[in-house]
Amino acid sequence: MSSLDNTPSLEEQIEQWRSYLRRRQAIRPVDVAELEDHLRELIANLVDAGLETDEAFLVAVKRMGELDALSREFAREHSERLWKQLVVPSTDAADPWAPARTDAAIAFCLAVASAILIKIPALFGLQIDQDSGFYARNLSLFVLPLLTGYFVWKRRLDARSIGWLAVAFGVAGVFANAYPFASLGHTEALTALHLPIALWVVVGIAYAGGRWGGVAGRMDFIRFSGEVFIYYVLIALGGGVLVGLMSMIFYAIGVEVEAFFWSWLVPCGAAGAVIIASWLVEAKQSVIENMAPVLTRLFTPLFAGVLVAFLITLVWTGQGIDIERNALIAFDLLLVVVLGLLLYSLSARDPQSPPSFFDVLQVVLLISALLADAVALWAIAARISEFGFSPNRVAALGENVVLLVNLAWSAVLYVRFLRRRCRFSALERWQTNYLPVYAVWAAIVVIVFPLVFGYV
Numbered sequence: 001m002s003s004l005d006n007t008p009s010l011e012e013q014i015e016q017w018r019s020y021l022r023r024r025q026a027i028r029p030v031d032v033a034e035l036e037d038h039l040r041e042l043i044a045n046l047v048d049a050g051l052e053t054d055e056a057f058l059v060a061v062k063r064m065g066e067l068d069a070l071s072r073e074f075a076r077e078h079s080e081r082l083w084k085q086l087v088v089p090s091t092d093a094a095d096p097w098a099p100a101r102t103d104a105a106i107a108f109c110l111a112v113a114s115a116i117l118i119k120i121p122a123l124f125g126l127q128i129d130q131d132s133g134f135y136a137r138n139l140s141l142f143v144l145p146l147l148t149g150y151f152v153w154k155r156r157l158d159a160r161s162i163g164w165l166a167v168a169f170g171v172a173g174v175f176a177n178a179y180p181f182a183s184l185g186h187t188e189a190l191t192a193l194h195l196p197i198a199l200w201v202v203v204g205i206a207y208a209g210g211r212w213g214g215v216a217g218r219m220d221f222i223r224f225s226g227e228v229f230i231y232y233v234l235i236a237l238g239g240g241v242l243v244g245l246m247s248m249i250f251y252a253i254g255v256e257v258e259a260f261f262w263s264w265l266v267p268c269g270a271a272g273a274v275i276i277a278s279w280l281v282e283a284k285q286s287v288i289e290n291m292a293p294v295l296t297r298l299f300t301p302l303f304a305g306v307l308v309a310f311l312i313t314l315v316w317t318g319q320g321i322d323i324e325r326n327a328l329i330a331f332d333l334l335l336v337v338v339l340g341l342l343l344y345s346l347s348a349r350d351p352q353s354p355p356s357f358f359d360v361l362q363v364v365l366l367i368s369a370l371l372a373d374a375v376a377l378w379a380i381a382a383r384i385s386e387f388g389f390s391p392n393r394v395a396a397l398g399e400n401v402v403l404l405v406n407l408a409w410s411a412v413l414y415v416r417f418l419r420r421r422c423r424f425s426a427l428e429r430w431q432t433n434y435l436p437v438y439a440v441w442a443a444i445v446v447i448v449f450p451l452v453f454g455y456v
Contacts, residue, residue, distance in 0.1 A: 010053045014039065017061065049220075050154065050282075100283070106153060107279035110146045111272035118142045118271045119264070128267055133184055135267075136192035137176045143274045144199045145169045148206045150275065154282070155209035168202045172446075179450045186391040187450040194395075197442035200225070201435060215425070218432035223347040224281055226340065231277035239269055296345040300361050303341065307368035314375065331376040332396055335403040338369040342410060346431060351424045359418060366411040373404055391453045395445055402441050406434050 018036060039060055046056035121134065128135050148165055151157075157165075176195055181188035204212065204221040211217025243261055250257045345362060377400060384393055413430055416422040 010043070010057060013054075013057045055284075103154075103279065103283060107150060107275055110150050111275040114143050114146045114271040114275055115268035117146070118267050128263060133181065133188050133192075134177075137181075137188060137195065138173075139192070139271075140196035140199050141169065141173055141176065143271050144196070144203055147275050147278055148203050150278065151203070151206040151209075155206065157206065157209060161206075165202060165206055169199070172199055175447050180455055181450065182456045185456045187453050187455055190391055190395050190449055191446050194442040194445040198439045198446065201439035204435070215429050215432045218435055219347055219428055222343050222432070222435075224278075226344050226347070227281045228274075228277050231280050232273060235273045235277055236270075239266075239273070296341055296348060297358060300341050300345065300358070300365055303338065304361055304365040304368060307365065307372055311368055311371055314372075329396065331373055332399055332403070335369060335373055335400065335407060338365060339403060339407060341365065342407070343431060346428055349424070351428065353424075355418045355420070359414065363411060363414050363418065366407055366414060370404065370408055370411060373400065376400075377404070391449055391456070395449065398441060398445070402437060406431075406437075 014036065017039070042060035043053070043056045046059055047053060051059065118135075118139075121131070121138075126134055148169070152162055152165070172195060176191060179187075179191075181191070204218070204225075207221050207224060208217035211220070243265065247257060247261070342362065342365075345358075377397075380393070380397055380400070384397070387393075409430060410427060413422060413427045417424055417427065
């Protein structure tokens with residue numbers, strides 16, 4: 001704790017928080033001391049996890065607010081100042097910008113390296129528009145090893161851990177390129193879709209460092225994954241606006257730039273943006289943290305309402321589901337979205353809070369999704385019995401089952417939690433322990449499916 005006590009800016013923040021408690025309510029000094037000990041313990045844990053002291057203070061006060069009404073009020077009234085502290089570091093240190101500059105420089109260099117890496121195959125005559133199968137299979141290998149390298153540097157992983165991570169990417173590279181895939185075949189497409197899923201878990205091992213074996217470490221990675229997705233979508237939207245405006249202004253002077261956009265700007269930008277988005281999440285963990293409860297509370301009732309309406313319409317009309325390939329993909333995506341809402345809700349919720357109405361909505365969402373998917377599974381089984389097995393049908397069916405098992409047991413645990421027969425931590429433990437299942441299934445699709453289905 002001594003390293004924290006010697007930080008003047010942190011001590012000023014704690015003193016303001018302490019004075020606020022005493023000013024707002026006649027509170028005994030011993031109670032303030034107990035709360036301060038708890039606050040300092042939270043700050044120390046967050047600093048050990050990699051946050052700066054200003055960021056750690058903000059997050060700790062927010063978490064204290066879940067337990068103490070005055071701390072919550074303090075966080076709300078001081079939110080603007082705390083936001084500025086995240087953006088403009090304190091000038092007490094000799095060079096307060098040095099750690100942030102180093103982190104940003106490393107991330108920027110890795111993003112540039114990823115952009116360059118995706119263009120290296122062009123030196124050997126491979127073009128994105130003509131050799132789309134090769135680029136699709138190897139897209140994750142152009143980006144994720146460098147992102148893993150960022151976390152290797154950030155977490156100071158030992159040589160043994162680095163070796164295992166390198167082996168994982170090496171094996172992935174072999175299976176992505178050794179098979180004689182049919183051009184634009186089904187198994188090639190499945191490899192392109194599933195290899196990033198398997199390798200994302202490898203990124204998670206590097207991200208969590210030595211905490212991957214614990215529930216907290218894996219839950220942090222789940223939260224990180226959702227936040228990276230948010231940042232990446234925002235960057236992509238901004239990039240789309242940039243490309244559109246540049247196209248119009250260059251077209252106004254008679255210069256065609258579309259070839260440059262699709263050959264260079266879009267693929268290089270898409271690759272580098274993954275690392276930049278990850279760096280932004282890592283640098284501003286406490287700021288983006290507030291998005292989780294907002295998104296889940298907005299979309300959970302909407303999705304639950306749509307699914308309930310779908311089930312009522314299905315029963316009312318008596319019509320079965322016509323399972324074409326696009327419909328099958330839609331039901332798989334539905335389960336993925338429901339799972340994403342559940343995971344984001346778990347990561348944002350205080351495990352010690354009692355059941356609430358929002359938890360009831362979560363159960364309604366889970367049960368309605370399971371019922372809709374059960375009907376879809378029945379139709380899928382009928383289609384397979386009629387037309388036989390194919391790589392796409394088997395892969396979609398397998399993913400459906402993997403997601404279904406996860407959500408079904410999540411629903412059971414959630415109902416038990418609502419009935420106060422288990423702790424909320426059981427849900428967190430189930431979700432984090434289930435993460436390797438996705439990686440295993442994705443690896444099976446990448447390694448086994450091409451062999452079984454003859455690379456078509």
